[in-house]
Amino acid sequence: MSFEALALEKEELVVKRGAAIAPYTTFGIGGPADVLAEAYTERALQRVVREAIASRMRWLLIGGGSNLLVGDAGFRGLVIVNRIEHLRVTGNRILAGAGADLGEVVEAAREHSLSGIEFAIDIPGTVGGAIRGNAGAFGRSVGDISVRIRLLEGTELVDRTPAELGFAYRHSRLKENDHVVVEAEFELVPGDRAEMDRVMGQHAAQRARRKEKGLHTAGCFFKNPILADGQKVAAGQLLEAAGAKEIRDGGAGVHAYHANYIVNMGGASADEVLRVAREMKRRVQESAGITLEEEVMVVMDQPAAGVV
Numbered sequence: 522m523s524f525e526a527l528a529l530e531k532e533e534l535v536v537k538r539g540a541a542i543a544p545y546t547t548f549g550i551g552g553p554a555d556v557l558a559e560a561y562t563e564r565a566l567q568r569v570v571r572e573a574i575a576s577r578m579r580w581l582l583i584g585g586g587s588n589l590l591v592g593d594a595g596f597r598g599l600v601i602v603n604r605i606e607h608l609r610v611t612g613n614r615i616l617a618g619a620g621a622d623l624g625e626v627v628e629a630a631r632e633h634s635l636s637g638i639e640f641a642i643d644i645p646g647t648v649g650g651a652i653r654g655n656a657g658a659f660g661r662s663v664g665d666i667s668v669r670i671r672l673l674e675g676t677e678l679v680d681r682t683p684a685e686l687g688f689a690y691r692h693s694r695l696k697e698n699d700h701v702v703v704e705a706e707f708e709l710v711p712g713d714r715a716e717m718d719r720v721m722g723q724h725a726a727q728r729a730r731r732k733e734k735g736l737h738t739a740g741c742f743f744k745n746p747i748l749a750d751g752q753k754v755a756a757g758q759l760l761e762a763a764g765a766k767e768i769r770d771g772g773a774g775v776h777a778y779h780a781n782y783i784v785n786m787g788g789a790s791a792d793e794v795l796r797v798a799r800e801m802k803r804r805v806q807e808s809a810g811i812t813l814e815e816e817v818m819v820v821m822d823q824p825a826a827g828v829v
């Protein structure tokens with residue numbers, strides 16, 4: 522059976538062969554996927570994953586593509602784009618499909634005066650991507666407000682608690698397996714709308730100083746390192762001190778307003794981005810003796826057979 526034969530309407534599943542991955546990432550980089558399936562419902566996602574397992578095909582999940590660098594040769598296997606976007610507010614809880622924009626969840630919370638998610642304003646990407654990487658800002662992260670996470674584990678749908686996902690700084694157990702986030706439930710507290718607007722405005726203004734809107738970037742390329750004494754250091758500061766802002770290779774370079782952002786300034790290849798990243802890492806190693814660890818997921822495959 523092929524993915525096209527999964528007998529689902531195009532409102533549920535769209536399958537493409539050889540589609541470029543670049544438009545699905547904020548870097549705007551990434552060659553063709555052997556197969557690319559956009560799943561709009563839980564049923565479609567489940568069937569696509571079942572078919573991939575049955576045909577022993579590897580897969581790569583994409584949400585908003587805002588934390589992802591895919592090579593120019595693309596992906597040998599199945600790219601699944603998660604488009605399950607439902608959003609429901611009940612009491613203090615928000616239930617969101619994994620393909621829903623995290624920003625939409627923040628807006629729903631604001632509309633219902635539900636406080637606790639203000640930190641997430643302007644973090645790009647989907648709920649699924651945010652859960653996997655425990656996205657956060659201003660000292661808080663999505664793991665702090667999650668109460669139930671529905672996963673596709675193999676072909677089984679299972680509800681998990683945050684404790685089972687082992688949230689830590691920009692980490693969850695989902696980074697160690699291929700389970701798929703299908704939806705997540707967040708618990709917030711009744712808040713004062715004016716105070717929420719004030720805090721969100723402050724956060725948004727702080728982010729605006731990075732001039733990140735509309736950039737072809739994946740945000741911070743490296744995690745903030747945690748030193749032996751438990752102290753967390755800002756990778757951006759280490760990079761700034763190491764003179765990283767001057768690094769450029771072809772169409773890729775370090776952002777003038779944030780030394781931990783690599784930007785596709787126009788026509789950059791994935792190799793150029795990686796060379797910039799390597800040089801950033803080398804400089805921090807040399808100047809501070811600290812090894813930076815990638816936050817962005819990097820997928821570099823070989824070209825399909827017959828493609829030079």
Ligand SMILES: Cc1cc2nc3c(=O)[nH]c(=O)nc-3n(C[C@H](O)[C@H](O)[C@H](O)COP(=O)(O)OP(=O)(O)OC[C@H]3O[C@@H](n4cnc5c(N)ncnc54)[C@H](O)[C@@H]3O)c2cc1C
Pocket residue numbers: 547581582583584585586587588589603619620643644645646647648649650651652653654655656657658695700701702703733734738739740741818
């Ligand atoms: C300008 C800019 C600013 C940013 N600022 C921040 C910030 O302040 N804080 C922060 O934490 N991050 C930040 N990021 C990074 C990024 O927005 C987050 O990591 C975001 O949560 C990624 O979500 P996504 O849907 O785009 O994930 P993607 O990039 O699509 O995927 C990232 C990883 O998650 C996996 N994945 C995606 N969906 C699912 C799913 N449903 N189930 C299982 N795995 C899945 C993918 O396979 C991939 O490995 C920023 C990025 C940009 C471009």
